[in-house]
Amino acid sequence: MEQQVSVNIIGAGLAGLSAAKTFAEAGIHVRLVSYQASERAQSNLAEGGINAALNVMGEEDSIRGHFEDTLRGGCFLADPNMVRNLTDGAPGIVMEMDSLGVPFHRENGHLIQRNFGGQKKKRTAYAKSSTGKVLMTALIDAVRRYEAEGLVERYPHHCFERLILKNGRACGVQICDRFRDQEIVLEGSVLMACGGMNGLLGGLTTGTTSNTGAAAAMLLEQGVEFANLEFLQYHPTTVSITGKRLLVSEAARGEGGRLFYLDMDGNRRYFMEEKYGERGNLMPRDVISREMVMLGKPVCLGLTGLDEKTWGVKLSDLREEIIHYLGIDPAAEPVPVSPGIHYFMGGILVDEHHRTNIPDLYAAGECACAYHGANRLGGNSLLGAIFGGREAARTAILQLSGKTEAGHASPQDTRTCRAVTEAEGSIHEEMTQLLAKGLAALRDKETMETALNRLVELRTQAESTDASDELRSKLLLGEAMLRCALARKESRGAHTRLDFPDTDEAMRKTTVVRVEDGVVRIRFREIPELRQE
Amino acid sequence: MKKILHILRRRSAEEKPYWEDFSYETQDAGATVATALSSLHAENRVCASKEEFRPVMWEHSCLQKRCGACAMVINRVPALACDTRLSELRGDIVQLEPLKKFPVIEDLLVDRSVMMQNLKDLSVWLEGEAKSGPEDMAFEASRCLQCGICLEVCPNFAPGGSFAGMAGMAPLSRLIARLPGEQRGRVSRAYIKGVYEGCGKSLSCRDVCPADIQIDELLVKSNAAAVWKRWNSIR
Numbered sequence: 001m002e003q004q005v006s007v008n009i010i011g012a013g014l015a016g017l018s019a020a021k022t023f024a025e026a027g028i029h030v031r032l033v034s035y036q037a038s039e040r041a042q043s044n045l046a047e048g049g050i051n052a053a054l055n056v057m058g059e060e061d062s063i064r065g066h067f068e069d070t071l072r073g074g075c076f077l078a079d080p081n082m083v084r085n086l087t088d089g090a091p092g093i094v095m096e097m098d099s100l101g102v103p104f105h106r107e108n109g110h111l112i113q114r115n116f117g118g119q120k121k122k123r124t125a126y127a128k129s130s131t132g133k134v135l136m137t138a139l140i141d142a143v144r145r146y147e148a149e150g151l152v153e154r155y156p157h158h159c160f161e162r163l164i165l166k167n168g169r170a171c172g173v174q175i176c177d178r179f180r181d182q183e184i185v186l187e188g189s190v191l192m193a194c195g196g197m198n199g200l201l202g203g204l205t206t207g208t209t210s211n212t213g214a215a216a217a218m219l220l221e222q223g224v225e226f227a228n229l230e231f232l233q234y235h236p237t238t239v240s241i242t243g244k245r246l247l248v249s250e251a252a253r254g255e256g257g258r259l260f261y262l263d264m265d266g267n268r269r270y271f272m273e274e275k276y277g278e279r280g281n282l283m284p285r286d287v288i289s290r291e292m293v294m295l296g297k298p299v300c301l302g303l304t305g306l307d308e309k310t311w312g313v314k315l316s317d318l319r320e321e322i323i324h325y326l327g328i329d330p331a332a333e334p335v336p337v338s339p340g341i342h343y344f345m346g347g348i349l350v351d352e353h354h355r356t357n358i359p360d361l362y363a364a365g366e367c368a369c370a371y372h373g374a375n376r377l378g379g380n381s382l383l384g385a386i387f388g389g390r391e392a393a394r395t396a397i398l399q400l401s402g403k404t405e406a407g408h409a410s411p412q413d414t415r416t417c418r419a420v421t422e423a424e425g426s427i428h429e430e431m432t433q434l435l436a437k438g439l440a441a442l443r444d445k446e447t448m449e450t451a452l453n454r455l456v457e458l459r460t461q462a463e464s465t466d467a468s469d470e471l472r473s474k475l476l477l478g479e480a481m482l483r484c485a486l487a488r489k490e491s492r493g494a495h496t497r498l499d500f501p502d503t504d505e506a507m508r509k510t511t512v513v514r515v516e517d518g519v520v521r522i523r524f525r526e527i528p529e530l531r532q533e
Numbered sequence: 534m535k536k537i538l539h540i541l542r543r544r545s546a547e548e549k550p551y552w553e554d555f556s557y558e559t560q561d562a563g564a565t566v567a568t569a570l571s572s573l574h575a576e577n578r579v580c581a582s583k584e585e586f587r588p589v590m591w592e593h594s595c596l597q598k599r600c601g602a603c604a605m606v607i608n609r610v611p612a613l614a615c616d617t618r619l620s621e622l623r624g625d626i627v628q629l630e631p632l633k634k635f636p637v638i639e640d641l642l643v644d645r646s647v648m649m650q651n652l653k654d655l656s657v658w659l660e661g662e663a664k665s666g667p668e669d670m671a672f673e674a675s676r677c678l679q680c681g682i683c684l685e686v687c688p689n690f691a692p693g694g695s696f697a698g699m700a701g702m703a704p705l706s707r708l709i710a711r712l713p714g715e716q717r718g719r720v721s722r723a724y725i726k727g728v729y730e731g732c733g734k735s736l737s738c739r740d741v742c743p744a745d746i747q748i749d750e751l752l753v754k755s756n757a758a759a760v761w762k763r764w765n766s767i768r
């Protein structure tokens with residue numbers, strides 16, 4: 001008898017939902033596993049917008065322009081073929097979201113796009129400063145339809161535990177029902193859409209606490225190849241609030257916000273404009289953050305020049321958020337800002353079709369290293385998540401055709417996702433601090449090696465105690481990040497080394513990292529050439 | 534600032550609830566209930582009860598009132614833990630309880646899947662392409678966090694009933710704002726059954742919604758369109 005083929009998606013943010021919708025549209029049954037309900041995913045937090053060269057602003061924008069800006073913004077470290085797929089697909093993605101009823105900002109019925117960092121044209125479609133939320137609401141609705149049809153089966157309070165491998169292929173996942181403390185084995189191919197690795201950096205990121213990085217860590221331990229882990233995006237305009245960094249969206253600068261510091265005479269120095277000219281405030285994030293850290297002075301974001309209409313129609317929610325958390329009305333006073341960790345350019349290594357090194361395992365969204373090279377442009381990640389989820393699903397669908405059975409998956413040693421003990425908590429806390437120091441916006445061999453040596457000690461310590469698999473594998477992932485950063489002996493994009501300040505063309509390669517017998521191994525891989533069309 | 538967190542705890546739905554107190558001290562004027570909950574250890578226990586120490590379970594994610602995860606009852610009022618500053622709570626004791634309209638899993642963790650089930654039962658999705666419509670209404674309706682706080686205070690909502698409360702109204706209003714004409718019948722029926730017929734207009738939801746969703750405005754517009762068939766009034 002033929003067995004029905006199912007696919008398991010881990011993560012129900014934009015990438016996971018987009019993949020689920022694609023499978024369901026093809027009539028394929030999927031299980032959508034997520035730590036929490038979709039409404040809680042980090043994608044809901046995204047603010048400023050989503051990019052596509054729609055050319056609606058009378059600026060003669062082109063897909064070619066989007067392609068070039070993305071590649072240049074990423075310091076030529078992304079696979080140009082993938083970037084071309086992404087930017088070619090972008091207009092279709094935004095129009096599809098529009099057809100799902102996403103309330104993109106319009107004037108007189110026409111869709112309006114805004115300026116965003118690192119891009120020469122107004123190319124970012126948006127809904128005030130809540131673009132992620134409105135995209136998520138629409139995609140959640142779209143997927144709900146397939147849930148009702150039984151094509152999408154949700155596991156919405158379930159934690160990924162491990163991949164189940166058979167003869168080197170992914171044939172299922174082991175998950176844990178957090179509410180019932182129950183282990184479950186799901187058979188079938190696996191698509192990872194589990195978001196960024198925030199958890200490794202504790203409260204130092206702008207993201208959610210539920211993207212713990214545990215899933216990525218376990219995959220690394222299980223032999224999945226990762227790439228470019230040294231590239232953490234420091235967003236220039238964040239503010240420390242209790243428990244996390246609060247993002248002040250790039251939209252604020254897209255709509256006219258200006259960065260400055262006060263000189264000894266109390267004069268405002270618009271340092272980005274002084275150095276980079278008119279578009280200085282909209283340079284790519286790596287450039288601005290680096291300038292701010294090197295400057296070493298308190299920097300403010302001046303938004304007092306924005307007009308009433310901009311505040312009312314385009315940024316009202318951002319204004320409310322700043323007033324609420326900082327007690328500052330940005331329309332009246334400058335906002336003190338500093339760089340904070342915002343995005344992980346590195347992640348699970350995927351090829352152009354979102355395949356990993358393990359057959360039947362795919363990855364998309366922020367957990368995958370795909371489109372953004374050494375530095376992601378604002379607005380490209382929502383795009384990358386929706387587009388990537390769809391592409392990964394399409395690839396998996398092609399692989400599934402003809403397959404009738406998924407291979408039997410049996411659980412490995414069982415483990416429940418349990419609350420961390422206090423001893424584990426303190427190791428975790430120290431790991432966070434080590435990574436923050438070692439992977440600071442400006443790095444050098446010494447600081448990284450100091451962090452690495454201590455991290456290795458912590459791993460030995462964790463191994464000798466009864467630490468959870470989760471903590472052990474996270475220490476391994478932290479080690480892999482530091483080793484990637486040490487191996488890249490140049491400065492490029494978000495990776496700035498004080499001891500290697502220049503970009504080295506010979507290092508224009510992908511850092512590939514994998515764990516073999518518990519040892520972290522790094523190699524560099526050539527970046528494919530752009531194929532002729 | 535020093536506070537005692539007086540928490541209603543429970544190991545599981547089957548076991549008896551008990552109160553446990555933790556002390557929390559901070560210099561951070563912006564500290565919220567979420568901040569305090571994140572830093573509870575065995576040493577914070579005010580007096581070691583007979584219970585073995587267990588970390589307090591609660592749901593969290595964004596810590597910036599954008600995801601609805603951390604809804605709970607704080608000093609008898611449902612609110613988001615990450616949106617409730619300790620300095621704004623009167624007295625030294627902060628009483629924390631799980632939302633009461635949903636099954637408790639453990640401590641402050643509840644199972645809100647009934648909300649998602651309601652939306653499924655009401656067929657909250659679009660078929661075919663959305664029509665252009667009032668962006669403001671669709672935007673406002675899209676902002677619902679599905680936190681469940683409105684349901685907690687609603688005198689008419691009960692899990693398992695046909696009334697989905699404002700947590701059902703908001704997503705349905707999004708559809709109403711962007712609905713292709715041929716789907717008006719289907720969505721109107723869902724709206725009348727899931728929202729209009731059950732709502733007693735007490736509007737207690739309006740005052741507690743942490744997203745400050747303009748509930749009355751959405752209700753008026755959605756009623757006009759879906760109940761009174763004045764579809765043009767929302768355009």
Ligand SMILES: Cc1cc2nc3c(=O)[nH]c(=O)nc-3n(C[C@H](O)[C@H](O)[C@H](O)COP(=O)(O)OP(=O)(O)OC[C@H]3O[C@@H](n4cnc5c(N)ncnc54)[C@H](O)[C@@H]3O)c2cc1C
Binds near residue numbers: 044131215247364
């Ligand atoms: C404040 C903020 C603003 C942003 N603004 C923008 C913007 O304007 N434009 C832009 O392009 N990008 C923006 N980004 C980035 C963008 O939002 C994210 O990169 C993108 O949404 C990631 O989507 P995703 O689907 O890959 O992951 P997520 O939305 O993070 O979803 C991850 C999913 O995986 C689940 N998960 C995680 N771990 C596990 C596990 N162990 N077991 C089971 N499930 C698990 C989670 O529960 C969740 O469902 C912003 C990010 C932040 C933090």
Ligand code: SF4
Binds near residue numbers: 678681682683684746
């Ligand atoms: S309407 Fe407000 S209170 Fe109710 S679920 Fe939505 S966000 Fe929460």
Ligand code: FES
Binds near residue numbers: 613
């Ligand atoms: S943690 Fe997201 S609303 Fe409180």
